[in-house]
Amino acid sequence: MKITKLFFIRILLIAFAVSLSACQAPPKDKAPGWTSASGEVRPGPKTGKAVLALLGKARQASTKGSLSTAESYLERALRIEPQNPTLWLYMAKLRLYAAKPKEAINLAKKAMALSSRGGKASRSSQRSLQADCWRVIAHAHQKMGDSLKAQKAQAKANSLSY
Amino acid sequence: MRIFLSLLLIFTVYVIYLDFEVRSQFDGKKWSVPARVYARPLELYVGKPLTHEQIVFELKSSGYRFNQENPKAGYYQKDGNSYRIVIREFDFWDGHQPPRYIQVKIEDGFIADVIDFRDKTEIAVVRLEPSIMGRIYPSHREDRMLVKFDEVPEYLTTALLAVEDRQFYSHFGINPKAILRAMVANIKAGAVVQGGSTLTQQLVKNFFLTRKKTLVRKFNEAIMSLLLELHYEKDDILEAYLNEIYLGQDKKRAIHGFGLASRFYFDKPIYNLNLSEVTTLIAMVKGPSYYDPWRHAKRILKRRNFVIGLMEEQGSITNYQSMTAKSKPLTVVKRNKKITSSYPAYMDLLRRQLQEDYDKEDLTSEGLQIFSTFDPYIQKITEQVVKSKIKQLDKQKNLNGTLQAAVIVTNTNNADVLAIVGDKQPTYAGFNRALDALRPVGSLIKPAVYLTAIQQQNKYSLATLIEDKGITLKAQDGKLWSPRNYSGESHGEVPLFKALTSSYNQATVRLGLALGFESIVTTLRNLGIKRDIPPYPSMLLGAVTMTPLEITQMYQTLSGEGFITPLHTIRKVMTAKGEPLKHYPVKIKQGVDETSVRIINSALHEVTRNGTARSLQWRLPKGLKVSGKTGTTNNTRDSWFAGFSGEHLIVAWLGTDDNKSTGLTGSSGALPLWSDIMKKIRTRPFSFAYDDELEYHHVEAKGGLLVDEDCSSAAYLAFRKDNVPNKYGSCLN
Numbered sequence: 001m002k003i004t005k006l007f008f009i010r011i012l013l014i015a016f017a018v019s020l021s022a023c024q025a026p027p028k029d030k031a032p033g034w035t036s037a038s039g040e041v042r043p044g045p046k047t048g049k050a051v052l053a054l055l056g057k058a059r060q061a062s063t064k065g066s067l068s069t070a071e072s073y074l075e076r077a078l079r080i081e082p083q084n085p086t087l088w089l090y091m092a093k094l095r096l097y098a099a100k101p102k103e104a105i106n107l108a109k110k111a112m113a114l115s116s117r118g119g120k121a122s123r124s125s126q127r128s129l130q131a132d133c134w135r136v137i138a139h140a141h142q143k144m145g146d147s148l149k150a151q152k153a154q155a156k157a158n159s160l161s162y
Numbered sequence: 163m164r165i166f167l168s169l170l171l172i173f174t175v176y177v178i179y180l181d182f183e184v185r186s187q188f189d190g191k192k193w194s195v196p197a198r199v200y201a202r203p204l205e206l207y208v209g210k211p212l213t214h215e216q217i218v219f220e221l222k223s224s225g226y227r228f229n230q231e232n233p234k235a236g237y238y239q240k241d242g243n244s245y246r247i248v249i250r251e252f253d254f255w256d257g258h259q260p261p262r263y264i265q266v267k268i269e270d271g272f273i274a275d276v277i278d279f280r281d282k283t284e285i286a287v288v289r290l291e292p293s294i295m296g297r298i299y300p301s302h303r304e305d306r307m308l309v310k311f312d313e314v315p316e317y318l319t320t321a322l323l324a325v326e327d328r329q330f331y332s333h334f335g336i337n338p339k340a341i342l343r344a345m346v347a348n349i350k351a352g353a354v355v356q357g358g359s360t361l362t363q364q365l366v367k368n369f370f371l372t373r374k375k376t377l378v379r380k381f382n383e384a385i386m387s388l389l390l391e392l393h394y395e396k397d398d399i400l401e402a403y404l405n406e407i408y409l410g411q412d413k414k415r416a417i418h419g420f421g422l423a424s425r426f427y428f429d430k431p432i433y434n435l436n437l438s439e440v441t442t443l444i445a446m447v448k449g450p451s452y453y454d455p456w457r458h459a460k461r462i463l464k465r466r467n468f469v470i471g472l473m474e475e476q477g478s479i480t481n482y483q484s485m486t487a488k489s490k491p492l493t494v495v496k497r498n499k500k501i502t503s504s505y506p507a508y509m510d511l512l513r514r515q516l517q518e519d520y521d522k523e524d525l526t527s528e529g530l531q532i533f534s535t536f537d538p539y540i541q542k543i544t545e546q547v548v549k550s551k552i553k554q555l556d557k558q559k560n561l562n563g564t565l566q567a568a569v570i571v572t573n574t575n576n577a578d579v580l581a582i583v584g585d586k587q588p589t590y591a592g593f594n595r596a597l598d599a600l601r602p603v604g605s606l607i608k609p610a611v612y613l614t615a616i617q618q619q620n621k622y623s624l625a626t627l628i629e630d631k632g633i634t635l636k637a638q639d640g641k642l643w644s645p646r647n648y649s650g651e652s653h654g655e656v657p658l659f660k661a662l663t664s665s666y667n668q669a670t671v672r673l674g675l676a677l678g679f680e681s682i683v684t685t686l687r688n689l690g691i692k693r694d695i696p697p698y699p700s701m702l703l704g705a706v707t708m709t710p711l712e713i714t715q716m717y718q719t720l721s722g723e724g725f726i727t728p729l730h731t732i733r734k735v736m737t738a739k740g741e742p743l744k745h746y747p748v749k750i751k752q753g754v755d756e757t758s759v760r761i762i763n764s765a766l767h768e769v770t771r772n773g774t775a776r777s778l779q780w781r782l783p784k785g786l787k788v789s790g791k792t793g794t795t796n797n798t799r800d801s802w803f804a805g806f807s808g809e810h811l812i813v814a815w816l817g818t819d820d821n822k823s824t825g826l827t828g829s830s831g832a833l834p835l836w837s838d839i840m841k842k843i844r845t846r847p848f849s850f851a852y853d854d855e856l857e858y859h860h861v862e863a864k865g866g867l868l869v870d871e872d873c874s875s876a877a878y879l880a881f882r883k884d885n886v887p888n889k890y891g892s893c894l895n
Contacts (some may be wrong), residue, residue, distance in 0.1 A: 002632040012422030049207070050210075050287035072745070073256060075576075075748065079576065080207065094282050103747075106752060108753050109725075113725070116853035116854055
C-alpha cells in the first residue's frame, strides 16, 4: 500500500516534469517558454516522502501564482533534505520567475555543486540536472541583458544533454 | 459677561482639544501589542531523528499537556513508543493548519510512523505549532492578545457588567446615581469601599490619563467619558475595556486584557472558558495581585463565588448553573516559569536583524508575529553544557569564577542560527559575548591562508612541501617579529596539510608571505568577513580581532562549501492578523569555488583525526565525523574551537573579560565544550564531497607521499585530479 502510493506520487511528479519541456528551448530575446512558474520537478530517487509531499504543495502554489508560498514549502523541504540538488534548482527557477535573475544564478550554482557531490552515482540524472541548471543560468543572463553569457551557458546546457 | 464668554471660549477650545485626543487615540492605535517571536516549528515525518526525550521536551515547550483519557487540542497521550497528539490549529505563513490528530511512533531514535489516529491514514509531513520563545516589549512591558467583542463568551460581559457597571448600557458615560450611592456608602464606612466610576470612566482613566488622583484629572475623565460615549457604540467601548484592563503580572511582564489573561491563567482561548473560569477572571478585575489565584486561592474563590451569586441575583444565570459553577475548584494552570524570554543572547541578534527592516515602535506595538530559526532543544543542550563545563574548567584552572563563554550553533546548509549563548549564565541579559566580544582569533584564521594557496590551482596541493623554520620580519610598528611554534620547535619541510592540521605558526607565516597578505584578505572577504582586516604579517597568526559571530560566518562559508549564506534568525514576519508581511528568502552567493573548499575541508577533517583536535576521536561517538580548527591566543587568553558536522556548525569561545591568561588552549578548553554539545544534538556526520574535479588519496604526513589505504596514520585527503602526489612512500608509525 505504502509503496504504491509513493510510486504514484513519483510518477505524477515525473509526468509533470516531462510535460513541461518548455524550458528546454534556448533563450531568445523574450524569455521563451517560462509561462508556468512551476518549472520542472525531477525528484531524485532518494527523495523522501515528506519532501515529495512538500514539492507537490509547492507546485500547487506556484501554478496558482503564489511564488512566495511555493518558496516557503520549498524551504521546508530543504530543511529536511538540504543536500537535494533538485530542491535548489527548483528554488532557482522560482527566483527566475520572481524576476531575481542574479539570485537564480547563485542558487543554480549551488544546485550544480551539490549534484556533483555524490560522485559518479546516477550519472545521467546528474547530467540532466546540471543541464537544467545551465538553462536557468542562461535564462537569467538573458534577463539581465547579457546575451553573450546566456549563449555560453546555453551551450554548456546543450553539451550536457544528449 | 466678557470674562464668562472668554472662559466659555477657553472651555470650548479645551473640549475640542480633548475631543481630538479621544478620537485620535481611540480610532488610531489603541493598544500596543508586543511582537511575538516563535521558535522554529518541529516538523514530523518518517525518518526524522527524534528521541522520546526530545519529543516530550518539544511538546512541553509548546504548552502541551499529558492527558491519558480524552484527546483534545493541546494534549498528548503516550502508549509505548507512540504518542497521540492533538495539534492545535495554527496560522502559519503558508496557510492555516487545522487541528490535527496525529500518532507518532518513535523507534531507535527516529520517527517510524506518522498517521492520523482517527482515520489511520498516513501523514507525509506535519508541524507542531511553534512555541513562543520571546517577545519584544515596549519599555512599559505591557503584553496582550486582542479579542473581538463577538469572540468573548456572553457570560463574561454579563458578569463584568454585573460587578463593575450595571447601568453600562443605559448611562451616557458617567453615572451620577452610582457616584452618589458610592459617596453615601463611603461616608458611612468612613473609607473608600465603593467606586462610582462607570466602565467608560475606568477605560478613559487607563487609556488617556495618568494615575495621579487630582481634581483636574477627575474633570478630564468625566468630559472624555462623555465624548467617548458620544462618538462610539457601547460595544466598541466595552471591547476596548476588555482589551485594556490590567489582569496580572508575570515577573516584568504586565498581563493586559481578557484575551491574554485567558491564556495566561487557563491556557485556553477565551471562547473556550466555562462559567467558573470566566467569573474567576472577573473576580480579578478588582485587584489582580490581591486576588492572585496562585497565591491567594481562598480569597479569589470567595470573590468568584460572590460574582456568580451576583449573576444569579440579576437573573443572568439559573440557580442550577450558579450551584454548579460555585462547586468547581479553581482550574488555573500550573505556573509556567519560562513564559518570559529566557534567551537574551538569541533575542539580541534577532532584534538587531529585525531593526534593519522595522522601527522599534512597530516591533513593540503592532503585534507582529515573527517566525525565527531558533531551536529550543539545541539551545537547552548548549546552555546545559556551557553551565557545567565552565564551572568545571574554571575550578580546574583556579579562575575564581571569571571564565566566560560564548557559543553559536547554526545549520550548515542554510545558515539558520539555531542557538546562542553569550554568557556562562545563559539567561543573564548582560554583555553578549557571542555578538560583541572582539577577541583575537588565533589559528582559526589559518584555513583562510591555506585556502588561498589551494585556490592557486597548480601551485599548491595539500601534499606540497612547505618550510616550517624560524623567520624574522618587520611588524607594522617597525619592531622585529619572530613567530614561534606552540611547541617551541621547528619542523623543517612538511606537507601543506600537516602545517594546517598541527597548526604550525612558522610554516603558516612563510606560506602567507609567499601568497601575499592582500590575497589572504581577499579570501577572508570571500568567506563572508566584512570587517576591515589590516594586511600585516601578524594577521597570519590571528592577531586580528573578531567576534564569535563573525567567525561563525567565516566557518559557515567553509561548511557551505564556498557558498556564502548570511547567518539569519528570521524566516518570516506576519502581521497580528496573520497576513504575511515579509519573507526572508534563502540568500546565497558563491564566494570561493567549491572544489577548493572541499579540499580544505578534507584537511579540516584531518585536524580532528590526527591534528590538534584529535581528541575528538574518543570524545565523539564512532561514525560522527566532523571537521574543525582549534585556536589559542598568546598566553592562553582565548580558547577557540570552530567546527562542523554535515548539518551543524558550532563555534565556541572561552576566555575572561579582562583578558587574563586562562591556561586553556583551544584543545583543552573550547574543544571539550564543543564536543559535548555536538555529541548531544542529533546531527548528520561530515561527509567527503566527491566531484568531477576531485580525487581522494591516503597520504603520509612527512613527505606528503601516497601510501596504502590500510596505513592507519595516513591522512585521507582531497586533491585536484591534475595535482595529485605521484610518488609512493611508506606508512609512518
